Amino acid sequence: MISVSIFLIIIMVGMGALLNAHRLHQKSNNMRSILDNLSFIMEDMSRSLRTGYNYHCIDSTNDDDLFGDVSVYSCENGGGGISFDSTSDPVSRWIYFIGDCGDNTNGICKSVDGSDLIQLVPSEVTISSASSFTVIGAEPPPNEQQPFVTIRLVGEINIKNVVTPFSLQTSVSQRNIDI
Amino acid sequence: MEKILKFLFRKSNKLNQGGFTQLVDFGDAISSRTKSASPKFTTGFTLVEVLVAISIFTVSLIGIMSVLASGIANTNYAKQKMIATYLAQEGIEYIRNMRDTAVLYGNGNPWEGSFKAQLSSCNDPDEDNNPCGLDEPPFGVTVCTNPSDCRLYLDNGNYSTTVSVVDSGFIRKIWMVPIGAGNTDEVKIFSRVEWTQGSGGYNVTFSENLFNWIEI
Numbered sequence: 001m002i003s004v005s006i007f008l009i010i011i012m013v014g015m016g017a018l019l020n021a022h023r024l025h026q027k028s029n030n031m032r033s034i035l036d037n038l039s040f041i042m043e044d045m046s047r048s049l050r051t052g053y054n055y056h057c058i059d060s061t062n063d064d065d066l067f068g069d070v071s072v073y074s075c076e077n078g079g080g081g082i083s084f085d086s087t088s089d090p091v092s093r094w095i096y097f098i099g100d101c102g103d104n105t106n107g108i109c110k111s112v113d114g115s116d117l118i119q120l121v122p123s124e125v126t127i128s129s130a131s132s133f134t135v136i137g138a139e140p141p142p143n144e145q146q147p148f149v150t151i152r153l154v155g156e157i158n159i160k161n162v163v164t165p166f167s168l169q170t171s172v173s174q175r176n177i178d179i
Numbered sequence: 180m181e182k183i184l185k186f187l188f189r190k191s192n193k194l195n196q197g198g199f200t201q202l203v204d205f206g207d208a209i210s211s212r213t214k215s216a217s218p219k220f221t222t223g224f225t226l227v228e229v230l231v232a233i234s235i236f237t238v239s240l241i242g243i244m245s246v247l248a249s250g251i252a253n254t255n256y257a258k259q260k261m262i263a264t265y266l267a268q269e270g271i272e273y274i275r276n277m278r279d280t281a282v283l284y285g286n287g288n289p290w291e292g293s294f295k296a297q298l299s300s301c302n303d304p305d306e307d308n309n310p311c312g313l314d315e316p317p318f319g320v321t322v323c324t325n326p327s328d329c330r331l332y333l334d335n336g337n338y339s340t341t342v343s344v345v346d347s348g349f350i351r352k353i354w355m356v357p358i359g360a361g362n363t364d365e366v367k368i369f370s371r372v373e374w375t376q377g378s379g380g381y382n383v384t385f386s387e388n389l390f391n392w393i394e395i
Contacts, residue, residue, distance in 0.1 A: 003229040010233045014240050021247045028247075028254045035254075039261050046268075076316070130336040136316055137280075144284035148276045148316070150269075154336035166258065167347075169338045170265035173276035178283065 030159045034124055041108060041120050042153065042168055045096055049149050050172040052084040055138040058097060073139045078132030082149065086112075098131045108153070130154040137178070147174040256376060260383060263349060263372040266331065266338060267385045270313060270353050270370030274298070275389060277318050282393045290391035291362055295355075298366075303354040307371065310352030312340040326350060349374045364391035 049055075057072055059079030072079075081097035092113045101109035101117040106127050109117035121127060131154045137145025153168040278294050285293030300322045301311035311320040312329040321340070323329040329350045334343040340351075350373045358365040366389050373382040 003226050007229045007232060010236065014236055017240060018243065021243055025247055025250065028251050031254050032257065035258055035261060042265060128336075132336070144280070146276050146279040146283060148272075152336045164258075166262075167333060167336050167338075168262055168265055169269065169336070171269040171272045171276075173272045173279065177279070 027159055027162060030124070031157065031164065034122060034157050034159070037122055038125065038153070038166070038168065042151065042170060045108075045151060046170055046172050048086055048094060049082070049084060049096075049151075050175055051087045052094065053087075053147070053174055053176040054085040055135050055147050055149060055174070056083045057081075057133060057135040057138070058083060058095070074135045074137060076134060076136060078134040078150075078152070080129075080132065082133040082135060096133065098127055098129075098133075106155075124159055125155060125157050127153060127155040141179065143178075146178045148172070149174075252377065256381070259348075259374055259376055260381070263374055263381075263383045264385075266349060266351055267370045267372045267383045270351055270372075271368060271385050271387045273313050273318065274353065274355075274368045274370075275387070278389050280318065282391065290364065290393070294391075295357075295366065298355045301354045302357065304356050306356065306369065307352060307354060310354045310371075312351065313353060315339055315341060320353060323352065326352075358388065365389070 055073065057075035057079040058081035059072060059075045059077075080099055081095060083093060083095045086092050086094045095109075095111040095117075097109045097111070097117065099106060099109065101107055101119040103119055105119070105123065106129070107119045107121040107125065108127055108131075110120055111117050130152070132150075132152050134150040134152070136148045136150075137143060138147045148171060150169065150171040153166070155166060157164045157166065277297060281289045281293035281297070283289075298311070298320060301309060301320055303309040310323050310329060312323050314321055321328070327350075329340065329352050331338045331347045331349045331351055332341060332343040333345040333347040334341070338347055338349070352369075352371045352373070354369050356367045356369070357363055358367055367386055368389055369384060369386045371382055371384040373380065375381075
């Protein structure tokens with residue numbers, strides 16, 4: 001009787017541990033998928049911006065008119081979005097914008113030639129307002145600086161009430177010669 | 180018949196001594212079969228058997244847990260490596276931008292006079308003995324006299340060498356190695372990001388060859 005009781009208690013505790021382990025494994029898997037997704041978005045944006053040109057920062061002065069106002073070029077203090085000419089065929093005007101894409105969540109939105117904003121991040125990811133695109137040297141000559149864009153993505157990943165903050169940053173230098 | 184059965188079960192009990200013990204008092208059962216229909220079984224686990232079973236179960240559980248722990252550590256490593264990779268890539272892009280700006284708008288011999296001159300203090304053929312950190316734009320580099328000078332701080336999402344409250348845990352080192360002797364038109368740029376995680380130190384190193392693409 002004592003032996004069986006000890007055995008049962010240990011098995012129950014062990015099974016509890018196994019179930020917890022399974023749950024942790026699932027969360028870890030989900031986290032990996034979301035990190036892959038974030039990495040892909042960062043890589044995609046970097047590549048598009050690197051090969052693109054004619055950058056225009058979208059900051060608080062022109063964020064009501066994403067495509068229309070192209071008087072703003074650089075924003076050394078960062079803006080919430082960037083519009084640029086993509087080298088896709090045919091050449092089209094692309095926008096990356098940090099904010100609400102229409103689904104009431106803060107994410108990264110993409111639009112091509114004025115199309116509807118597309119949410120790029122999964123629902124588990126929330127992008128905070130500290131994220132920005134910093135554009136330097138995008139003015140046409142006689143500005144003497146090769147265009148340079150810094151992308152900052154700050155936010156958190158929420159998987160079943162486990163919140164993991166992240167802060168990503170990278171920069172791209174325009175490949176087209178600024179002449 | 181009764182004798183044969185007694186012999187067989189005595190043998191069976193001997194064989195079963197290594198596993199779960201099933202004690203069968205068959206002598207009584209056989210002899211009492213004529214008196215009563217059900218044999219008397221005294222079955223169960225001994226304490227030693229339970230301890231052995233628990234030990235086996237615990238060892239298997241520890242195995243699973245250690246695999247899981249390394250899985251979680253790997254996920255954290257993947258996250259840190261992703262951040263480090265983008266920071267290292269930023270280092271290369273920064274120097275590339277300095278090259279393009281210098282070559283496009285510099286005076287005289289911009290490759291030597293503007294670009295390579297700016298990086299002369301990070302000229303490090305021995306690799307990583309004389310690294311530089313990147314300045315906040317306007318573009319420039321500063322020699323790290325000790326490794327902590329290349330440390331990146333995190334201020335509201337911005338990684339930079341400007342000292343702030345939050346240490347990001349990453350150190351970014353940039354250095355240049357001229358390719359060929361004399362005033363060559365090619366340099367190799369290295370960008371290394373180091374960080375510490377758990378008990379180990381990790382790093383990501385990117386390199387890119389930059390050329391003087393303008394003909395004077």
